[in-house]
Amino acid sequence: MFRLFSSGVDDLVLVSNPSNGEVTSQIGARFDRELIYTNIGEVLIAVNPYKSLPITGPEFIKMYQNASGSDASPHIYALAERAYRRMVDENESQCVIISGESGAGKTVSAKLILQYVTSVSPNNSSGGSGGGGGNGGGIPQYDGGSDDRPAPPMGRGMGMPGMVGRGGLPTRGAPSRGGGPPTRGRGGPPPPIPQNRAAPPQPVSSGGGPPPVARGPVAPPPTRGGAPPRGGGPPTRGGRGGGPPQPVPSRGGYGGGGSSRSVDVEHIKKVILDSNPLMEAIGNAKTVRNDNSSRFGKYLEIQFDDNNAPVGGLISTFLLEKTRVTFQQKNERNFHIFYQLLGGLDQTTRSEWGLTQATDFYYLAQSKCTTVEDVDDARDFQEVKSAMETVGISREEQTEIFRILAAILHVGNIRFQGEAPASVIDETPLQWAASLLGCDPQFLGQSLNHRQIQSGSARHTQYQVPQNPDQSAGLRDALAKTLYERIFDFIVTRINKAMSYSGNCKVIGVLDIYGFEVFERNSFEQFCINYVNERLQQIFIDLTVRGEQREYHEEGMKWKDISFFDNKIVVDLIDGNKPPGIMRVLDDVCKTVHAVDSAAADIKFMEKLIHSIQSHPHLVISNTGSSADEFTIKHYAGDVSYSTEEFCFKNNDNLYASIVGCLQNSTYQFIVSLFPENIQDNKQAPTTSSFKIRQSSSYLVTRLSACTPHYIRCIKPNDKKQPMNFVSSRVEHQVKYLGLLENIKVKRSGYAYRQLKDVFLNRFGKIMDVQPRNVQEFVEYITRTHKDINADEFEEGKTKVFVKNPETIFVMEDLLMQKIDPIGYKNRVQAYKENEKLAQMKQGKHSMKQKCLIQ
Numbered sequence: 001m002f003r004l005f006s007s008g009v010d011d012l013v014l015v016s017n018p019s020n021g022e023v024t025s026q027i028g029a030r031f032d033r034e035l036i037y038t039n040i041g042e043v044l045i046a047v048n049p050y051k052s053l054p055i056t057g058p059e060f061i062k063m064y065q066n067a068s069g070s071d072a073s074p075h076i077y078a079l080a081e082r083a084y085r086r087m088v089d090e091n092e093s094q095c096v097i098i099s100g101e102s103g104a105g106k107t108v109s110a111k112l113i114l115q116y117v118t119s120v121s122p123n124n125s126s127g128g129s130g131g132g133g134g135n136g137g138g139i140p141q142y143d144g145g146s147d148d149r150p151a152p153p154m155g156r157g158m159g160m161p162g163m164v165g166r167g168g169l170p171t172r173g174a175p176s177r178g179g180g181p182p183t184r185g186r187g188g189p190p191p192p193i194p195q196n197r198a199a200p201p202q203p204v205s206s207g208g209g210p211p212p213v214a215r216g217p218v219a220p221p222p223t224r225g226g227a228p229p230r231g232g233g234p235p236t237r238g239g240r241g242g243g244p245p246q247p248v249p250s251r252g253g254y255g256g257g258g259s260s261r262s263v264d265v266e267h268i269k270k271v272i273l274d275s276n277p278l279m280e281a282i283g284n285a286k287t288v289r290n291d292n293s294s295r296f297g298k299y300l301e302i303q304f305d306d307n308n309a310p311v312g313g314l315i316s317t318f319l320l321e322k323t324r325v326t327f328q329q330k331n332e333r334n335f336h337i338f339y340q341l342l343g344g345l346d347q348t349t350r351s352e353w354g355l356t357q358a359t360d361f362y363y364l365a366q367s368k369c370t371t372v373e374d375v376d377d378a379r380d381f382q383e384v385k386s387a388m389e390t391v392g393i394s395r396e397e398q399t400e401i402f403r404i405l406a407a408i409l410h411v412g413n414i415r416f417q418g419e420a421p422a423s424v425i426d427e428t429p430l431q432w433a434a435s436l437l438g439c440d441p442q443f444l445g446q447s448l449n450h451r452q453i454q455s456g457s458a459r460h461t462q463y464q465v466p467q468n469p470d471q472s473a474g475l476r477d478a479l480a481k482t483l484y485e486r487i488f489d490f491i492v493t494r495i496n497k498a499m500s501y502s503g504n505c506k507v508i509g510v511l512d513i514y515g516f517e518v519f520e521r522n523s524f525e526q527f528c529i530n531y532v533n534e535r536l537q538q539i540f541i542d543l544t545v546r547g548e549q550r551e552y553h554e555e556g557m558k559w560k561d562i563s564f565f566d567n568k569i570v571v572d573l574i575d576g577n578k579p580p581g582i583m584r585v586l587d588d589v590c591k592t593v594h595a596v597d598s599a600a601a602d603i604k605f606m607e608k609l610i611h612s613i614q615s616h617p618h619l620v621i622s623n624t625g626s627s628a629d630e631f632t633i634k635h636y637a638g639d640v641s642y643s644t645e646e647f648c649f650k651n652n653d654n655l656y657a658s659i660v661g662c663l664q665n666s667t668y669q670f671i672v673s674l675f676p677e678n679i680q681d682n683k684q685a686p687t688t689s690s691f692k693i694r695q696s697s698s699y700l701v702t703r704l705s706a707c708t709p710h711y712i713r714c715i716k717p718n719d720k721k722q723p724m725n726f727v728s729s730r731v732e733h734q735v736k737y738l739g740l741l742e743n744i745k746v747k748r749s750g751y752a753y754r755q756l757k758d759v760f761l762n763r764f765g766k767i768m769d770v771q772p773r774n775v776q777e778f779v780e781y782i783t784r785t786h787k788d789i790n791a792d793e794f795e796e797g798k799t800k801v802f803v804k805n806p807e808t809i810f811v812m813e814d815l816l817m818q819k820i821d822p823i824g825y826k827n828r829v830q831a832y833k834e835n836e837k838l839a840q841m842k843q844g845k846h847s848m849k850q851k852c853l854i855q
């Protein structure tokens, strides 16, 4: 029998002999026809088209709304619909885990999910059916036809019904994020001297001696235009620099119960959508890979009440790349907000704050890139201000935030020279910074060229250690990064406040987080990111294996034992307690780091590592001599070597007491509120970065584990951001690191196809002259009339039919088409033969070894 082929299957589980190359070919063949979405069971692969395709928006949302999850062709709305529907039907929390390398389309995917969910959910919080998109929109009939437009729901005519199975294999993330590890930016070229600047205002306090006494809060400017009142207190301090995410407000847990209190759902939807530009302004930047790259991980939970309306939300952030505040590699930019501020702030305030142009500020000028094509920073600034209003950040608070950002720019222009204690080369930027921070310039200068050290068993003794120019520059940068981080946290906290909901709820969470990273030189940042990915991989294994097994169990099937590499051993190697993992060893060394310099601490760390865990099967240390400065971890996604240079410095992510003291004495109450820590409490050892990362990833794991997961694997088709350009080698690399092949194998190690019995019989029963009454009748017929199909290909569960091999489905699809449309079938065979000839001549790049019928 002739097998009718088409270019690219819509579910890769149906590829007979999957290999990385074959999977790439299949995805590429679809991409060539502008089909950017492909399934692996319920996992969605999304290839970035770098071009606006007419496949999203209200009309498409309507089409996918209420489409049966198992019948919908691959599309991000189909996945969103599945998540929302499952939440509604099963009253269970859901999460969507989006991964992929930088520029692969994670953020765009996350936005499409939010757009879908906010659109289809009701607009009222209690009782009755909602307004909004409403849930009842009819699905336009699709003609089952011949065109190649992007996937509509309900399969396409002869479309292959979707798989019902769960999950697949892990994120294998691919290299991404800002080539090369960030440096500390110390001792770099001197900052440019601002030209024609007005003199800074007078210092705010008397010089010399002890810290100035705070002068009390500055009277806030009059409130303009009904801005919402100031919200409570200092920002929550979780979530910084790999720190723990924002603490979760207490709420009655997921699902069940139900508050029916009325919530302004439309406002919540507005906050959810409008907070995006604000988060992007403070958390995104232009990198060489992506003009709008998210430099932090984000988990947004939308909370739904009994009416399935969004009544609240919660953003948790992870691993903000705060080194970007002080250092960017060539052709990259700092966070967007700085350029927006310079472009959009009114002239009077600019001169009051000593702001000129981006090239005058070292933190913006060093990378020689201050603009982004097609981006209007001044216009975006207005959007940011409007988003701030939406989330309830008052005009006064906005001013406070912008003033601190201006101060950071001046901080970056402070330079040092001479012996320890270093002296400031030019007082002007110091005075501007001090003025904008409400600090005494001399006190600020002193906290930059002296470091306060605590020692002794109870950390009783404090002394001031003079710093050389390099060390002072390090303190300067630490100050800038911390100020930025606290503003970031403040804004996230305020967005959360604007969306906060305390009733019982279920959630749909959307996780947009960088994947596994491997650069030529990998440092502490990659170590942390890859650790988080190991933790995510654990959830993936747990949830997908469990899910697969649950389905077999529920259907009364024979239990299928699927063997996986359990990466717990790698997670234990990194964060274990007994025996101590790498992070514990690092923390131990960092406790004593004040006594020695950073390089010496790194050496000590290596010594201790070699001594305590060298013999681990997933750890390789090839050089165990005194010059050892590298270790390799055998991660689930491959081996990565980490250079230990600056590990201790980066792990000891503390702002020194003298700097905190200086800021706590600010004349601006807002700044004081950003630094609520008690620096007199000397007893506690400082919290390290790795401790915060362990905490935040545990938090994430807990949240995600409470949900039914849905996965989106984003793929970047080329490195030049070219529209519709599919570079096979580039994609194949990602196919490998995203683990798509393993994903397919796992799905296939069970059953390649599963479908509800009714749906199955409705479809394939048409092959027979008389509609079969049950699955057994169908199986008897098909195995009798087609000798190449064996009865053990089929297994009947309680509600579903399972089919082992995709080939069986292909044959059945062929038979079906021959039966219901013999002329169409003939024409397609003809067209296929011609196409095949053409394709062989034209493109070696997507040679299709295995194709199947999809339409």
Ligand SMILES: Nc1ncnc2c1ncn2[C@@H]1O[C@H](COP(=O)(O)OP(=O)(O)OP(=O)(O)O)[C@@H](O)[C@H]1O
Pocket (backbone or CB within 6 Å): 048, 049, 050, 051, 052, 053, 100, 101, 102, 103, 104, 105, 106, 107, 108, 109, 290, 292, 293, 294, 295, 514, 714
């Ligand atoms: N589905 C899509 N349709 C059209 N263009 C897209 C799509 N997905 C991504 N893009 C384009 O690619 C760019 C990069 O996408 P996005 O910012 O979502 O990547 P990312 O994976 O979030 O990257 P990063 O990790 O750097 O934040 C977008 O700004 C947009 O121009």
